[in-house]
Amino acid sequence: MSRYQSFERLSFLTQRLPIVLTLCWMALHLLRPFKLGFYFDDWLVFVEPLHGTAPFSLARLHFFFGPTSVFGPRPLLGLFAFFVSSVFGDSAFGFQCVSSLLVLVAALSLRSWFNSLLDIFPGNRNLVGDLAAIFWMVMPWMLGVTAWPILAQTLIAQVLFTEAARLLVKHKELTPKFAAQLMILLMACGLVYEAFYFQVFLLVAFYAIYRRGPTQTASQIAYVAALCALAQAIPIAYNTYRIPGTLGYPTLGFRDNLPGASFDRDSKEVGTAVFWAPLWASCLGLLHLSCCNLNLLDSRIPLCSVRN
Secondary structure, rough: HHHHHHHHHHHHHHHOHHHHHHHHHHHOOOOOHHHOOOOOOHHHHHHHHHHOOOOOHHHHHHHOOOOOOOOOOOOOHHHHHHHHHHOOOHHHHHHHHHHHHHHHHHHHHHHHHHHHHHHOOOOHHHHHHHHHHHHHHHHHHHHHHHOHHHHHHHHHHHHHHHHHHHHHOOOOOOOOHHHHHHHHHHHHHHHHHHHHOOOOHHHHHHHHHHOOOOOOOHHHHHHHHHHHHHHOOOOOOHHHHHOOOOOOOOOOOOOOOOOOOOOOOOHHHHHHHHHHHHHHHHHHHHHHHOOOOOOHHHHOOOOOOOOO
């Protein structure tokens, strides 16, 4: 086999499989569980309060799940934390393994969404998606917050959001199945973490401008926007019911449900921006890669081309 054929085969594999992205994730996260432990908030939530409760017990479930629980505004995140806590107990290694795997899942979901948008590069769109997802993964901010188990678990919300975004691109027709899937993903996203409150409307506007997915006509746009509004209203209604007077925004987090804790609005605003800001930043990076005439993406380069 010639060197050129080897390059062609490697190019074919990288176009079909997330090899570049996975290698980057391995370099950044594979050794983390052996080096990192718990932070202060992780200790308060995952270690100290669990003494005397058995894995998968009702006592532990009540601590993580319910309107007045430590994860009150984020019930689905509480269920996930309950499961992880029951499996790994107070093992920092186990929690860090979960955090690293969540980063990989989020990066793969982000890559799939980007690839679904990049039909302008039919032969190299996966490479562009890889680069944009890697850009998201190597941001210093993301490297920091994903080392914090209690924040890394909120990546589930980003996965649900990007899957909803990919669903909108994938479907061209408005069917009952599509409506149900979209609403479930967006509702679950809002009940995991509030970082993506109202972000979907920016997404619908972007799709409407570029005529992507089921946003080809004014009636379709209105229908999709109504579905998104209803899906957003459900977590808002839940949090309004949970704490009357909060107007649906989960102003009380796990810090506030712990003894002696107080609410810090500035830290909450920073926490809400933890994931949507890097996500949209990576989207801008994707658009930049798509609009630039990069030699790397030139189909005349054998390494980045695949023969028919």
